[in-house]
Amino acid sequence: MKSRFSVRRQLLKWLLLPLLILIAVDSTILYRISLHFLRKAFDHALYETAYDVSQILIQDRLNNAQLELKPEVRDMLLSSQQDVMYYSVYDQQGHFMGGDHALPYLKPLSGQHKTLYYGAGQVSGHDVRVVSMPVVIATEEGNAPVRIQVAETRNQRQHLASQILLGILIPQLLLLLVAVLLMWFGIGRGLRPLWDLHAALAQRTPRDLSPVQLTQVPEEVSMLVESINQLMQQVQRLLESQNRFIADAAHQLRTPLAGVMAQTELAQYETNPDALQKSLGNIAISTERLVHMVNQLLILARAEPEVMQAIQMHVLDLRALAQHVTGDLISLALPRNIDLGFESELAHAWVLGDATSLEEMLSNLVDNAIRYSDEGGRVTVSLLRDGESFVLSVEDDGPGIPEDEREKVFERFHRVIGTKQPGSGLGLAIVLEIAQVHGATIQMQDATPEGGLRISLRFADHGADAPVITG
Missing domain, CATH: 3.30.450 (Beta-Lactamase)
Structure with missing residues (x-):
C-alpha cells in the first residue's frame, strides 16, 4: 500500500x-x-x-x-x-x-x-x-x-x-509564526476545490457518468476536472459499446440457436434413417454457422478501440505476416478451386501494430473474398510501397459490391441484399475496427472495369524503428 x-x-x-x-x-x-x-x-x-x-x-x-x-x-x-x-x-x-x-x-x-x-x-x-x-x-x-x-x-x-540581536530575531520569529499560520489557512483555502471535487465524486452512484460540474474552479483543478470528465466519457463509451455488443450478440445468436434447437428436437423424433441423417447434416451446418458467428463476435469484442488501447504494439514485418496468413488460408480456397496467391516485390514492410489483430483483419478480408468469389475464381493478396506508406490489398474477381452499399458493409451485421453466401455480417466491421486502431485507412474500389472488388489498407512506414536483422 x-x-x-x-x-x-x-x-x-x-x-x-x-x-x-x-x-x-x-x-x-x-x-x-x-x-x-x-x-x-x-x-x-x-x-x-x-x-x-x-x-x-x-x-x-x-x-x-x-x-x-x-x-x-x-x-x-x-x-x-x-x-x-x-x-x-x-x-x-x-x-x-x-x-x-x-x-x-x-x-x-x-x-x-x-x-x-x-x-x-x-x-x-x-x-x-x-x-x-x-x-x-x-x-x-x-x-x-x-x-x-x-x-x-x-x-x-x-x-x-x-540586545540588538534579540530585538531583530523576536519580531522575525513572530513574523515567521504569523506567516506559517497564514500559509496554513491559505493553502487550505486554495485546496478547497479538491475537497469539493471529492464530495462531488463521493456522492455519485456507479452508474452516474455525467460530467463533473464545479463552480469557481481554479485553473490547476480545472485541468483535473477535465481529465476526470474525459475519463467519464471514455468509460461511458466503453459501457455503451459493451451494451451494444451484448444486445447485438443476443439478437444475432437467438435465431441460429433456435434453429439448432428446432432441428435437434426434430431429429429426436425422426425414425427414418435417411431423414435422420439429413437432419443431423442440417444441425452440423447450423452449428458451424453458429460457431463462426461466435468466433466473429469474440474477434469483434477484442477489436474494440477501448480494448486495443491496452495492447502494446510493436514494429513488425507486414510482408511476412501477409504471406503467412495467405498460406494458411489456402485450405479454404482449394475446395472451391480458387487461385489464392500473394504478390509483393518488397523485402520487408515494417509497420507498427499487433500481429494477432492484423492476422485476424487480413483473414477476414481473404475469407470474404473467397466466400464471394465464383468457383474457379482468383483472389490475390498484394503489398506495395506508395510514397511513405505501405498498401496492403485483397482483390477478387467476384460480383463486387455496389457503390451505394460500400459504406454500409462496414456496419455490424449488415449484409448486401441478394447475397447467397452465408455469413454473419461482421467480417468487414472487424476489419474497420482493427484498421482504425492501427491508424490505417481503407479504400474499396472495383478490381477491373469488368467487376470484382479490391479492398486496400494504407499503413504508415515505421522502417526507421525496425529491428536489426542479422545473419
Whole structure:
C-alpha cells in the first residue's frame, strides 16, 4: 500500500524552507547594519574621550606637568558603568611616556603614522577597543609628535549587540509564526476545490457518468476536472459499446440457436434413417454457422478501440505476416478451386501494430473474398510501397459490391441484399475496427472495369524503428 501524504504539509514545507532562508539572510543583514552603526557610535564616543584627554595632557604639559591625568580628572573622563577605560602616551618610536603601562602600544599600519585610527587589543586579559590619535606636545627640545591612546573594554558593546540581536530575531520569529499560520489557512483555502471535487465524486452512484460540474474552479483543478470528465466519457463509451455488443450478440445468436434447437428436437423424433441423417447434416451446418458467428463476435469484442488501447504494439514485418496468413488460408480456397496467391516485390514492410489483430483483419478480408468469389475464381493478396506508406490489398474477381452499399458493409451485421453466401455480417466491421486502431485507412474500389472488388489498407512506414536483422 502506497504511503499517503498531505499536500498542505508538503506545500508548507516547500514554502517554509525558502522563508527561513529569507528571514535568516534578512536578520543577518539587519544585525550587521546595526552593529556597524553601533560601532560607529561607540568609536565616536571613544574618540571624544581621547580628544578630551589629549587637550588636558597638552595643557598640563605646557604647565611643565607630567603626562599623567590627575585622579579626579581621570575619574571624570575615564569612567563607565559597565566598562573599564585606559589611556597611555607613546612617542613615534613606541616608547612609553605616561598613562597606563598595561595598555600596549598600538603600532600604526602603513599610511597611518599621521592619522587617527582604531584597533583591537588586550589589557589584563580583556578585549578592548583602542583609538590612537596623533598630537603635538611641548618638550625641552621643542614640539614633539606623540600618540595618545584611549581604550575601553567591550562589555557594553557586547551587551547592546545581544540586545540588538534579540530585538531583530523576536519580531522575525513572530513574523515567521504569523506567516506559517497564514500559509496554513491559505493553502487550505486554495485546496478547497479538491475537497469539493471529492464530495462531488463521493456522492455519485456507479452508474452516474455525467460530467463533473464545479463552480469557481481554479485553473490547476480545472485541468483535473477535465481529465476526470474525459475519463467519464471514455468509460461511458466503453459501457455503451459493451451494451451494444451484448444486445447485438443476443439478437444475432437467438435465431441460429433456435434453429439448432428446432432441428435437434426434430431429429429426436425422426425414425427414418435417411431423414435422420439429413437432419443431423442440417444441425452440423447450423452449428458451424453458429460457431463462426461466435468466433466473429469474440474477434469483434477484442477489436474494440477501448480494448486495443491496452495492447502494446510493436514494429513488425507486414510482408511476412501477409504471406503467412495467405498460406494458411489456402485450405479454404482449394475446395472451391480458387487461385489464392500473394504478390509483393518488397523485402520487408515494417509497420507498427499487433500481429494477432492484423492476422485476424487480413483473414477476414481473404475469407470474404473467397466466400464471394465464383468457383474457379482468383483472389490475390498484394503489398506495395506508395510514397511513405505501405498498401496492403485483397482483390477478387467476384460480383463486387455496389457503390451505394460500400459504406454500409462496414456496419455490424449488415449484409448486401441478394447475397447467397452465408455469413454473419461482421467480417468487414472487424476489419474497420482493427484498421482504425492501427491508424490505417481503407479504400474499396472495383478490381477491373469488368467487376470484382479490391479492398486496400494504407499503413504508415515505421522502417526507421525496425529491428536489426542479422545473419
